[in-house]
Amino acid sequence: MIDQLIAKIKETGNPSVVGLDPAYAMIPAYIRREMTETWGKTPKAVGEMFFAFNKAIIDAVADLIPAVKPQIAMYERYGLEGLSAYIRTAEYAREKGLVVIGDIKRGDISSTAEAYAAHIGGAEIEGENFDLWKEDFITVNPYFGIDGIRPFLTPCQEQNKGIFILVKTSNPGSGQLQDRLVDGEPLYCRVADLVNEWGAEAMGACGYSKVGAVVGATHPRQGVELRERMPHIFFLVPGYGAQGGKGADLKGYFDKDGLGIIVNSSRGIIAAYQKDADFAGPEEVGPEFAEASRRAVIAMKEDLQNAV
């Protein structure tokens, strides 16, 4: 899947991924009204709002981007109905030819990690495999060490899936643990070394491993350091846009071929109509709201191309 992702990035000339992280306040009122009329003020209505919102955005930008990254928490908040919208979103994105990165950040000890690995490996029932979550990549938390990672390597190797392991996250408080010095180096460097080690077991054809790393756009110095330290590890880069990261900060994250990373923007793309003066606000805007997302994707692509 890492090879497909890289091929899609080359094809679109766009190393960016749209974070499909809907929140209630982002949904245009015309969608909210439609779903509330049918389903009432219920989790089911919210799930339907999220799916309709995502679908409009996917339709508007699918030809411009290689991948989407739905953040499962936004859906999980609304229980099973929310999660149903998550799965249908992933399925719809795949139908449109997009790679799906499930931002689930799971992590646990071995037997439990094995169960979570069904996200990409599928669930086995009496010899039949069910692909219930429709994800191509997922994000994984490294706190448990190798026992918590190994179960995810099996679907990477056997089913050509991929994972991105948290190394240096984009939030301002990430340093509280991740920057603590271990043997004279920050903890995230130790995690990077482990990702190198784990990633060597699951190399793709194109020089990058099926095991990638999450490296925030908001820490450019560390990003450059990590690029050098992990030459065969693809980066998923959150923190661009609404969180403050800019294309210019990411120069050193790319490899010499202008590849090696995929940059995520969520609010900056999906709620773009709320910041674009050419569009009405959530109460008045119509289906054209998704056009603002298209504009934002094009602007982000240009910003990233300037950084390469």
Next chain:
Amino acid sequence: MIDQLIAKIKETGNPSVVGLDPAYAMIPAYIRREMTETWGKTPKAVGEMFFAFNKAIIDAVADLIPAVKPQIAMYERYGLEGLSAYIRTAEYAREKGLVVIGDIKRGDISSTAEAYAAHIGGAEIEGENFDLWKEDFITVNPYFGIDGIRPFLTPCQEQNKGIFILVKTSNPGSGQLQDRLVDGEPLYCRVADLVNEWGAEAMGACGYSKVGAVVGATHPRQGVELRERMPHIFFLVPGYGAQGGKGADLKGYFDKDGLGIIVNSSRGIIAAYQKDADFAGPEEVGPEFAEASRRAVIAMKEDLQNAV
């Protein structure tokens, strides 16, 4: 909720929690057959198997224990149908008067952690709060630092819920990151200090914080060290039983009143019939399988009482 948990531990005289972590191979054939006949070899059938299995065990042990801890990964593996069984299990346990600890180990940056906090805080839709996950406590991953923890403190304070933050996990590879020396001390000690700091913001009435810690039974030396370091933090202790932890290892985990911890056993209780010579194996056993779980709960209670 920490006060209720402690009250229930005193009432039952039993500081243990049953880990409701079903796996397909544990389910007696009579349940498997029933559900497959109705639902086919589908995720729906597995969800129904898990719920029927859990219900039988809850019925057999509810009077002996203060709490249950379903591990969400085991259900998530089977998609929405699995998660429906998770929620129905939590709901049923609550009906039986048990405290529900959702072992979900979520963790993310602030806005996302806020969405995950709906697990205990509920989801707000147009002014109405929906308690969709039926959990009283959840487990949380600390890798993001305070930004990833703060959103969970709100439902702890406002809705009297609780969290357990991973400090030292029970798996053999936990040392790969958690034992690395930071300023001359292992990382898990640094996490413990943060848990103390975060926990001070949400104290219960009984001397323990609504913010607890996960400390594995399989590292007794560290457990004792952490008990001294975190005098007001309640411990959720995994790793007892199938993973190798014994009551005698836990002496130093208790406080001077014989409280301060709740010990989890999963396979050792729920799959007890498979190890008890008085019961038939999964192909032949009938509804009496849950009696073996009751015996195992009683044996565990005695083992822990000897340790106090």
